[in-house]
Every structure is written in C-alpha cells, then in structure tokens.
Amino acid sequence: MLRTIEIKESVFANNDREADALRAELKGKGLFLLNLMSSPGSGKTTTLVRTLEALRGELRVGIMEADIDSDVDARTVQDAGAKTVQLHTGGMCHLTAGMTRQGLEALGTEDIDLAILENIGNLVCPAEFDTGASKSAMILSVPEGDDKPLKYPLMFTVCDCLIINKMDVLPYFDFDLDAACERARRLNPNIEIIPISAKTGEGVEKWADWLRGQVKAWKEK
C-alpha cells in the first residue's frame, strides 16, 4: 500500500529563499543590484555603455555579463570604464540566485555602489527566477514589436522598469508606443516606462535618473 505525504511547496521556493537572503545581505552592505533583462539584440550592451557614461564620477559600477560563452560584451563594457566579470553559463537560459551570488563574489563588491547583472538574452526563463536583485529592469526595442507584453506577460509583470530602446527608428516600424505602454501597464500598473535611444542618447538621462533614485533609496532605507 502506498501512503501519501503532502508537501505542497513551490519548486521555486528554494531559489526564492536564496534570493531573499542575498537581497538582505546586499541591503546590509548598501550595495544595489540591478537585474537587467531583454531579448538578444535589444541593445543591452549599448544601453549599458550609455548608462556608464551618464553615471561616471557619481557611482562606482560593476557589471556581470551572462551572455553565453563569449566575452565580446564584457570587453565592450570594460572599455567604457566599468569593472566587469564574464559569467560563462554554458548554454543555460537563465540565472538563479545562487549563480548571481557566485557572480558577485567573482566581481568583488567592496569598491562598487551599483552592480548590474546583464541577464541572458531571453524574455521567458529569466523572468521566472528571482536573482536576489534590488530591482529588475528590462529593455524592449522598437523592432521587436509592441505586442511583446502580450506574448511574454511574466517578464513585464516582474520588472520595475521598462526601457523602450531604439526610439530613433520608430518612424520605420509599425510600433505603437501607446499600445505597448498600455499593454505593459495592464500587466503591471506600477511599471516605470522610459523610452530611449541608446544610439542617439535620447532619454538616457531619464533612465540614469531613475537608477540614481533607486540606488539612493536602497542605501537610505
């Protein structure tokens, strides 16, 4: 005879506990961790380079690049003046809190105020795993289309800030900015939406301001 033992625990519970523990430690140290997510080709690295330029002299930034088995992005960002570490994730589609902790250890956090995790380019799996970040942001670029919130609702639900990138090419695409914003807000009424062009620099200062405010609030509270 078989006896049933009820457990009823989410499989994500382990990761969620590790993430909460990491977040509490970072809070204690006053180190802000941003989890940055997007599709491949949305302009994450270019946006990061612009962000570093905007924050230069104010915040010391460290970047963890989780692109699969390549150090192209890490070198680009390093050239822009940030401390970087390349996380080789060997084909994984997302990062867990445990992997993020290892990344922070490899990066070394004593001399930085802001750590940015450039998550793997994918709108599905990274949304499911809490990395322990203070805040999460995502980039949606104009050529990807305004229907992405409908197709990948979880990603838009878990992010605190939505950057809409490549605004400079808006006239050439059937991208309805109002529709994209409305769809994102229907999923997540509190989401901050910032249209930018990492290429021309348009909107980057507004994004940098949002980030400054978040880092400040994290250190104060």
Added chain:
Amino acid sequence: MHEMTLAISAIKSVIEFARDNDIDEIDTVVLEIGELSLVVPQYMEDAYYAAVPGTMLEHTKLRMDIVPGNGICRDCGKVYNIIEHKGRCPVCGSESKDILSGEEFNIKELLVLEDEPE
C-alpha cells in the same frame, strides 16, 4: 532548458524533506504543474529521470498532475479555461481577466510504501 534547473531544485527539496522527516524510501514523487506555468511536462519528465541517478530518488517514479489554467472574466464574471479560449472570454469576448489557477509549479506530495503491519 530551465526544466533541468527546476528538476534539480525539486529533487534537492524532496531529498531534504525526506531527511527531515525520516523517510528512507519513496515510491513516487508527485509534481503539480499549472498549464500557465512555463514548465513543459514532457521536458520535466526527461530532466527528472536524467537527474535522479546517484541520489536517493534514483528508483522513484515521477507523476505530474496538470492544473488547468482558469481565469475569471473581469467584465462578465464567466470562469473559463484560458488556454482553450486563447485568453478571450467565450461569452463576452473581453481579454481582461484575473487568473484563478494554473500558474503553480509545486512539489505536491510523495507516495511512500506503507510499513506492513507485523
């Protein structure tokens, strides 16, 4: 392939639970997978059996209970299956809804062999 990470995470949790509760032998591990979760049952099954060798779960069976993805229409109150109706209320056509079930991915229960009465 997030199924592999999740399978390993589930296996770890089950082993911990068994240790804490003095369970030596498990017959079946039961997972509860919602239709709206981003977990593909077929991949989960493959990942589970690929990950158990060398653990105390090596000879266990996996059972997956699928939870329907149901929502309630915010406009007319109809409860319907979101997958079947492609997210649109079959009565009034509205896409506005609250999800009632189907997002879960849980370790539901374990089936263990009952000790034979002496």
